[in-house]
Amino acid sequence: MAKKILITPKSFKTYKDKAYPLLAQKGYDIIENTLGRTMSEQEIVSYAKKDVVGIIIGIDPLPASVLEQCKDLRAISKYGVGMDNIDLNRAKELGIKVKNAVGTNNISVAEHTIALMFSIARNIPSIASGIKTGGWDRVIGFELTGKKLGLIGGGQIGREVAKRARGLEMEVSIYDPYFTDEAFASKYNIHRCINLDDLFKESDVISLHVPATPETRRIINKHALELMKSTALLINTSRGELVDEEALYDALISKKIAGAAQDVFSIEPPSKDEKLLKLDNFILTSHIGAFTHEAVEKMVIVSTQNLLDMLE
Structure with missing residues (x-):
């Protein structure tokens, strides 16, 4: 029997010579x-219903119905960290091993989070775009120094964001x-918030x-x-499903909140007629x-090694 590996992430080819x-x-x-594009x-x-023993998966969908048809599949290696596109319970029932590439992209996502904070706080995209079409409008912005940052999620990426925000002299709550990393919270003087509503009320960002997950959607x-x-x-640099986009649109046009910047959307790419994209106080980057x-280099190497470890 031929032994095949399916590799779905589009950016994998950038460093495929290492894998x-x-x-x-x-x-x-x-x-x-x-x-x-995503498969x-x-x-x-x-591609994978026969002879494919391993998959290196990006954000492509692996629900139970797909896993059940991949008869020879023994291992799934996530190219990245978030595994919500994989039915982990069904994989376990089918005896398919699954592992993610922990610690490969946390710095990059954290830096992009900070970049989006500055971009929306200082209205950079809309101002730069206006100047390219002959304008010279000045839109007043916000300083981040001294502001309260509320992080929902204190995993590897959340913690990297927290470290950088403390460097900007922001107050940080998680x-x-x-x-459970009390040593980290103490070292960076981070407040543990117990009540989510309090975080919403008190945070500037x-x-x-x-x-x-079912608990975090919307x-x-x-x-x-x-x-x-x-x-x-x-x-939002996590998942589009975390935000009720209709409610966000209403909040932005009615000035209930000042702005939003996302790297993710419920449908990627969104329709060119998506109404959020028409707002100056909304930024979207392409995941x-x-x-x-x-x-990318780290994810290629680690996801490949993880797959080989599971298959061997």
Whole structure:
């Protein structure tokens, strides 16, 4: 039987010379995603229903219905950290091993989070765009120094954001029922917030760093937005499903909050007619948080090694 590996992430090819020799050495044939986009469930099944023993997966969907059709699949290696696109329970039932590439993209996503904070606080995209079309408008902005940053999620990325925010002399609070790193909180003088509503009320900037789960989907909803300050900024570099986009649009046009900047959206790419994109106080980047040379190289190497470890 031929042993095949399906590799779906589009950016994997940037550093594939570091990975393909390792796979070839172990006798694996490689199937590469050449579509230039995220693969659909049907496309994954068409490639992986037979002879594919391992998948290196990006944000492409691996629900139970796909896993059940991949008859020879033994291991899934996540290219990145968040695994909410994989049905982990069904994988376990089917005896498929799953591992993520921890510690590969946390710096890049944290830096992008800070970049989005500055961009929306100082209205950089809309001002720069206006100047290119002949304008010279000045829009007053906010300093981040001294402001209160509320982090929802204190995992690896949330903690890297916290460190950088403390360097900017922001006050930092973390809401995360699973956060147990008291030494970290003490070292960086970070407040543990027990009540999520309090975080919404007190923060000048809210930043999301949790996976999309039944508990976190639409964690930013009408109720949350109504609790926030009228000067508050929302940052989302995690998952589009965390935000009720209809409620966010209403909050932005009615000035319930001052602005929002996201690297993710419920449907990627969004429709060109998406109404949020028409607002000056909303920024969207194209899911580039982990798209740096450094993170891509680390994710390629670690996700490949993880797959080989699981298969061997």
